[in-house]
Amino acid sequence: MLRKLLILFILCISVVEAKLPELTPSDVKTKTEEILKSHATHKALTPEISKRILTNFIEELDPLKTYFLYEDVEIWINPTDNLLKKIQEGLKQGDFIEFKKIHSKMIEAIERRNELERKIEASELPQNVDVKDITEEKWTVTTEELISKLLKLKAMIIETANKLPDESKEEILQLTKKRRLNNETEILNTFSNDNDILVNTYLLKSIATALDSHTNYFTPSEASQFMIQVQQRLFGIGVQLKDSLHGLQIMRIIEGGPSDKNGKIKINDRIIAVNNQPIIGMDMAEAVEYIRGEKGTKVQLTILRNTQDNTTEKVNIEIVRDEVVLEDSRIESSYEPYGEGVIAHIRLYSFYQDNNTSSAQDIKKALDKLKNEHKIKGIVLDLRGNTGGLLPQAVAVSGLFITKGVVVGIKDNTNHLQYLRNTDGKTIWDGPLVVLVNKASASASEIVAQALQDYGRAIVVGDHHTYGKGSFQTFTLDPTPNAKVNPKGEYKITRGKYYTVSGKSPQLVGVKSDIEVPGILSDIEIGEKFTKYPLENDQIDPNFDDNLSDIPQMHRKKLSLIYKNNIQTIISTYTQYLETLNNNTKKRILNNKNYQNFLEELKKKHYESASIELFGQSDLQLVETFNIIKDLIYLTSMDDKHFD
Numbered sequence: 001m002l003r004k005l006l007i008l009f010i011l012c013i014s015v016v017e018a019k020l021p022e023l024t025p026s027d028v029k030t031k032t033e034e035i036l037k038s039h040a041t042h043k044a045l046t047p048e049i050s051k052r053i054l055t056n057f058i059e060e061l062d063p064l065k066t067y068f069l070y071e072d073v074e075i076w077i078n079p080t081d082n083l084l085k086k087i088q089e090g091l092k093q094g095d096f097i098e099f100k101k102i103h104s105k106m107i108e109a110i111e112r113r114n115e116l117e118r119k120i121e122a123s124e125l126p127q128n129v130d131v132k133d134i135t136e137e138k139w140t141v142t143t144e145e146l147i148s149k150l151l152k153l154k155a156m157i158i159e160t161a162n163k164l165p166d167e168s169k170e171e172i173l174q175l176t177k178k179r180r181l182n183n184e185t186e187i188l189n190t191f192s193n194d195n196d197i198l199v200n201t202y203l204l205k206s207i208a209t210a211l212d213s214h215t216n217y218f219t220p221s222e223a224s225q226f227m228i229q230v231q232q233r234l235f236g237i238g239v240q241l242k243d244s245l246h247g248l249q250i251m252r253i254i255e256g257g258p259s260d261k262n263g264k265i266k267i268n269d270r271i272i273a274v275n276n277q278p279i280i281g282m283d284m285a286e287a288v289e290y291i292r293g294e295k296g297t298k299v300q301l302t303i304l305r306n307t308q309d310n311t312t313e314k315v316n317i318e319i320v321r322d323e324v325v326l327e328d329s330r331i332e333s334s335y336e337p338y339g340e341g342v343i344a345h346i347r348l349y350s351f352y353q354d355n356n357t358s359s360a361q362d363i364k365k366a367l368d369k370l371k372n373e374h375k376i377k378g379i380v381l382d383l384r385g386n387t388g389g390l391l392p393q394a395v396a397v398s399g400l401f402i403t404k405g406v407v408v409g410i411k412d413n414t415n416h417l418q419y420l421r422n423t424d425g426k427t428i429w430d431g432p433l434v435v436l437v438n439k440a441s442a443s444a445s446e447i448v449a450q451a452l453q454d455y456g457r458a459i460v461v462g463d464h465h466t467y468g469k470g471s472f473q474t475f476t477l478d479p480t481p482n483a484k485v486n487p488k489g490e491y492k493i494t495r496g497k498y499y500t501v502s503g504k505s506p507q508l509v510g511v512k513s514d515i516e517v518p519g520i521l522s523d524i525e526i527g528e529k530f531t532k533y534p535l536e537n538d539q540i541d542p543n544f545d546d547n548l549s550d551i552p553q554m555h556r557k558k559l560s561l562i563y564k565n566n567i568q569t570i571i572s573t574y575t576q577y578l579e580t581l582n583n584n585t586k587k588r589i590l591n592n593k594n595y596q597n598f599l600e601e602l603k604k605k606h607y608e609s610a611s612i613e614l615f616g617q618s619d620l621q622l623v624e625t626f627n628i629i630k631d632l633i634y635l636t637s638m639d640d641k642h643f644d
Helices: 025-038 047-061 070-077 081-093 097-119 143-161 166-188 192-211 220-230 258-262 284-291 359-373 391-398 444-454 553-566 575-591 593-603 620-638
Strands: 216-218 239-244 247-253 270-274 298-306 312-320 331-338 341-348 376-382 405-411 417-422 433-437 459-462 471-475 490-500
Touching (some): 025 081, 025 192, 047 070, 047 097, 081 097, 097 166, 192 216, 247 284, 270 284, 284 298, 331 359, 331 620, 341 359, 341 620, 391 405, 405 444, 575 620
Parallel strands (some): 433 459
Antiparallel strands (some): 298 312, 405 490
16 A cells, blocks of 8 residues: 555645646647656657556546456557557657547446446445555456455445444535546546547646656646645645545644644544535545635544554544645754753754745754854754755755765756855864654755765764655746646656765665664655656766866866865765664664564554654654764764864
């Protein structure tokens, strides 16, 4: 199931059902050419891409695999070379005949599904259905298997409905049926022109997502929803949601938002009713409208929550709505006494910059305040769950801990390589530094962690590796508020990859921790490698010496005079201690019963929580990270190699 879940530490996109754009075959052809021209690696429609497009198109029509049988789509799932060539040529010419055939087959599948729905209406339902039975990757082979799957789907919906009052139970079933019928009506529309619009829209979506896991085509309504996320203004209760078969699942609680302040909502809770109005079966966009509301107004949520004994409890929670902007909680700072000084803990949630401040400025401000009040002995830079942000801020944050030098190289779709450097030369801290990461640390977080690790300026601690997103995207819609959306839709394209000073890219593999300290995400399959069609990992040449080759010749010499005099060198200070630090950590974790209980919980088959449930009222991963930096401070001081 975890491969199926979209773990939303990277900003979620709500798919909104709305009127389809008036796309023509010519529009599809033109937009495909534009996307291919700008894409980081794929410049033409190949047989492999054509095969992916076929798979995507089928799954656009039948995402849960509850309509098609395997025999219905076998020729497209396992296409011959000749068929792929035909499709490839058709896509170039704007001839989408094969996709219209799939659409026609879907119409037949809808008719069969409705017959089966009538047939199973009074059938006995299975008990204790596992959601994996609904989201399995394989297509059903026989009608009997499809019936079994439909019964499981119905059982899951009814199990959820049983948590509500009797008068709401039937309403949920009717809403679920209505949602299905509305989707079918859109596909069954008998007007050929409308059918072409549906095929064209689904096809363009399928083409975009066939290139990589971050390239997307958005209908106008989807583009508007995406911009809500880009502008960091979220729903009125301060959560990020995922549409599921049995309610709106809470995937993230925004720090400092209404739900966070309320304190009663938990990750993985499922909203099944809003102000006593059942939302099971509603489109996500419609359900969200019930949750949204004026600032200061109250909303009552009916929540289903899985308990530790594998039962489900129903909870009613009242929350006061408010506007939620992610910048409300960008950074947190604290400290822990150590010897005659303190160890600073800086938790950075994103890489941001506006007219008033930035992530680098706020870190500097927090550390300056601590320096004025205490003697700092070491720093833990906590990037767990930080999914990135502005690339220049990744450079600026790295620059707080290194002098001058390359932080990241960007190679775009034309293979042009540009380096972003820290040229300030002024560090705010040159002492013991640990960067704490987890599998949700992505993009700009990975750049900072990898760059500081490359230079030997920090020890990276946490989950075995980070998320693995080493690519960057551009969006066709102007991100300024109230920008006009193209009525033909917008698209987001992967334009290139990031590489740190060592030439490594976090793409697919992430940043590997020097010392592995398991956390809440350690046993969960999330990351770039679990996304659909991710780009491959590669490397470029290291650039520690930095010959300024990407700078125009006329400026290179002048820049070299002011840049080269204090360039950051590779530091090996911490390398000699890594074996000792690793051994100490392993012993502490092994002898910590609380930690061992925590690790056992992580291994449980159904343990999927993205929240940090505190064992023994402490964040065990953070506690051990503090132990590591204490060891590091001690070891460096014993060797008389401590930093002033």
